[in-house]
């Protein structure tokens with residue numbers, strides 16, 4: 400088998416090769432071992448028969464099968480066979496069913512159902528898993544070593560995902576493919592909307608101020624996200640910043656390459672996936688980081704496309720941040736300057752992070768940004784088109800659902816970051832969110848992270864605030880420097896866990 404895997408290599412494996420066979424065999428073995436008492440159901444038998452058949456094809460000398468072959472083969476067998484197509488009614492269809500999810504394979508859209516393990520027998524679950532992988536043509540890399548080679552080759556291009564698009568790629572390479580369970584797109588459209596807070600009158604109308612504090616408090620304590628309008632940042636400054644980032648990413652690769660770096664000390668750095676070598680699957684996204692405060696880069700260090708606007712945009716967002724931290728201080732039962740003056744340095748630093756999400760040829764196989772919480776006190780985000788989703792639980796006993804954050808013209812999205820959750824001793828919530836990959840695009844967003852960097856981060860300390868409304872609670876976290884939090888976040892990668900768990904008492 401090892402030789403077989405080698406002979407397919409990462410490229411063959413990417414379509415339908417050794418990696419896929421290895422995966423299928425080990426999945427089948429695992430399931431069979433876990434449930435040694437079963438008699439395999441017809442559907443599992445069917446999946447296993449496929450496994451055997453792919454091996455036969457391989458022995459006949461196919462070293463690489465086209466997507467079309469795979470789809471044709473998979474479809475014919477599944478629909479004809481009495482196995483999977485009978486599970487819970489229908490699993491693979493050209494038409495949607497209630498609860499079914501869609502997925503584009505090649506040029507076609509398929510609708511299928513992922514069976515919840517709780518609702519079906521283990522055999523059905525096993526078969527459904529095998530099947531979901533067959534449909535998505537989602538093979539793992541042949542080996543960790545091949546994956547690393549491919550990641551390195553991609554990183555060495557210093558041209559990001561945009562470089563792959565420019566090279567005419569028509570499928571999503573394996574390093575960007577995510578496991579199907581993390582790709583589920585279902586979201587709640589009707590039941591909940593992210594609150595929109597109108598900041599008009601925040602400094603001029605004292606009667607409005609108390610209402611605003613209450614609105615910010617409610618949002619920070621529940622969904623962790625809200626949008627703000629009438630925030631005072633001029634519309635042209637917002638649109639110019641988005642346009643500048645788009646221009647930077649759409650310049651020839653040679654112009655972007657000098658900025659390509661993974662050196663966290665550098666105040667200006669451009670790369671694809673900060674956690675490229677640590678995360679289980681890469682995201683379909685490139686990013687330009689500008690660490691603007693407390694000590695920003697000199698204008699000459701900023702790429703020419705963003706040079707003028709980045710400084711003006713930063714100034715405006717810092718002013719908005721000042722207003723938001725005042726409201727949050729009051730929402731904690733403290734005086735309005737409390738968070739700004741706090742030793743954690745909430746307002747001292749600002750990283751302006753420009754994301755560029757190219758349109759994806761197979762959006763259902765990858766992610767724009769994997770689910771995560773933010774390594775910041777507060778994040779103020781600007782997006783040009785939608786794609787951002789927030790994981791929201793309406794009540795504690797309910798399953799959380801993904802809620803869209805619509806791209807409201809002129810609005811900023813604001814969310815509580817991990818550091819503020821720590822400071823507020825869990826009263827304010829840093830909530831998981833993600834960005835879907837889409838066939839439309841590019842999508843550009845600017846995430847402004849309030850957090851210090853460099854020497855300032857080493858000097859700043861976060862610990863739960865136990866005065867104001869927090870006076871009665873025992874601390875839930877130990878104290879930690881901002882630098883330690885940032886390093887821990889980077890090392891951990893976007894693996895779906897919260898970095899705060901590490902500091903919980």
Ligand SMILES: O=C(O)CCC(=O)C(=O)O
Pocket residue numbers: 752754768773780782787832833834844845846
């Ligand atoms: O691009 C977006 O809308 C969100 C990006 C994000 O969540 C982040 O940078 O932390």
Ligand SMILES: [Fe+2]
Pocket residue numbers: 771772773832846
């Ligand atoms: Fe985020």
